[in-house]
Amino acid sequence: MSASASNAVARPVKPGRTTQELRRVISSKIGWIACGVALVLVIGPLLDIVWVVAYNGAAAFSPKLFTTSTPPAGVGLLNAIEGTAVISIMAMAIAVPIGVGAGIYLSEYGNNKLGNSIRFLSDVLTGTPSIVLGYFSYIVLVGGLGWGLAAPAGAVTIAILIVPYLARITELALRQVPVAMREAGFALGATEPTVVFKIILPGAASGVMTGALLALAISVGETAPLIYTAGFSSYPLDLAHPVHSILHSQIGYLTYVIWSFIEQPDAASHALAFAAAFLVMLFVLAINIGVRLAVKRK
Template structure:
């Protein structure tokens, strides 16, 4: 059947990607990968792993409160024209190519503020990228909570924050956590917005938020694969394997648990 062939053509590249990257990535694995810094286009990936972790961590620290707060507004108090406008603009921001956001950050943080390539610029850029996702997923999760729970809480004399933090958010926690995990996966896999904001560094973090470039895993993938030697290629595959492992593990885990809770 032609349709089955189409599905095969769609799914086969995914399996091939996972296969090629796993085989090449695993053969490049060693303890050295996690304990030494990149030197030129060889060495280990410690600086890049740490950089990706830091960028993701600070991006999440900025984006999670903002995204969940915005989601609370949209779901609980935003069923009006202003809410629709925010929802529309949030979708526009989601659809904006990440390179455009990266270039915007370059103009603002690197050129105008003079921060130089830095952790702060990178984390803020990624935060702008994931906030709209978080807001919309939080909104969807909170909307699933039945209205009777809100009414019951208000009838007991609960205030707005009590209703949201003690009743609605706990009831919708799995959805909100799902959203945060998906946002985490996005920020680990992003490259384009970091080119113009994070720069690259062969060293681990020196504790400064500005005036100090940071390395990140996806940079290793796209630059080292263009180097001529096998050692750089091995590093690129190892980095790709790590990134893919995190992204796929989060996405598969989320899908499996969400499915289970839906059926029970």
């Protein structure tokens, strides 16, 4: 911001100015006001969303939210919280090894045509609407392979969605590690896996962690790819047969509660939808703000 610039704008309009100068100064001021209003209109709705969700969500809070399930089984969100946790953890378990592995390949060995085409196709996958991925999983995993509506089909769909993000962020993080570190490792006689796992990955650990956390936030906030893969259930996990229940029964999740309960006519359902939105927003915003603050501090 140069000092001369702000002086030119802030100087009071002198009577000696020509009409043309006056017009330019005034239209510049109008331009700045319009830009300021635009910024307010961009940030304002975000603040209003946070306020509306926090206000209505906090009003709906009670201990029963965490001990009972959605109606008709109860008056809480236990099943949805469990389901979101199960689906997200499964999705991360599938996506992190693939995404980080792909990121390592692209950063270390991907400076060629093959690497470029993988990068390009990865971008295409990022741009694919999530409902298209959901429908693909519905016909292939749920129907074709007979997995049925259950957590595995949902988790694989979410994994397809977040692997490209993980690969891209991992690649960027690994490229930050100086080449000299790699050379030092090889000079000591280390093999490729040793250099990657003992030198490069630890050096880029914070970047890779950032990517994983952002991917987790995405998977917690997604709805469309889960509707026809995970189904929905108003009952919590059957703790007597947890594995069977996770693999073969429909499962609830928070974003579904937001979508379906706000469209019910009664106030209790609306309160539940806002409570679910509050939990999702809290998680997503906490991760995103935390990551950005941590990155800035370095």
